[in-house]
Amino acid sequence: MTDETKTAETQPAETQAAPQPESALPAEELSRMSEDIVSALKTVYDPEIPADIYELGLIYKVDIKDDRTVDVDMTLTTPNCPAAAELPMMVENAVASVQGVGPVTVQVVWDPPWDPSRMSDEARLVLNMW
Template sequence: MDTDIKTLPPDDQSTVADTATANVAMANVGTAPASAIPAEELTRITDDIVAALKTVYDPEIPADIYELGLIYKIDIDDDRNVDIQMTLTAPGCPVAGEMPGWVENAVGTVEGVQIVRVELVFDPPWTPERMSEEAQVAVGWY
């Protein structure tokens, strides 16, 4: 069973699940079978994945990729394999070939995580509205 965790756009910071990170929500709660991973461990892994993602920075923008809104989806399956869908600020980003590896390496250090797969997606396209207030402050827009 996949546990589907999605990043919400900054204008919808509500959460569906009880996690320590306000802009992460579990999708399909109540409609999907329960995860085989105990809830406390799933919460810890989720929080640790978010913390790991916050160590990866776009080299051209002084903010981490999570706060920039570049992470679209995080799936954690019952075997603790993690699938991440992410985007870039622009399809022609000079680090397009490297950033997925940076994300894979960062998330791969999380205790309990097995395999990490990162997929670049460009639909929907990234816009500055996806940035958190923290990222907007970091780039001087807030």
């Protein structure tokens, strides 16, 4: 990560990441964009699972850069996920819909591998995994 990159680490149990002070974007704008991106990600559902991808813990990282480009690292529940072709595009479209966001790049990563411990309590409740 360079000085010019603001990283919002997104984890299922935590709703927001605090903006880092080295960003050239105003703190209020960066905070709003981060919140709006998380809200947008919560509208994306794996077609086979009745929980959104954010609460499932599929979003590993969101980088908002000074030029407003956004890089997203995400994973899938399994490498053989039937929605593997469509979920990254759905994530890209959701993040791109946020006001002030520039170009969006979504990278599917496999390290660390996803497991159910990454799910939020909300996702566990929806999936009856208590």
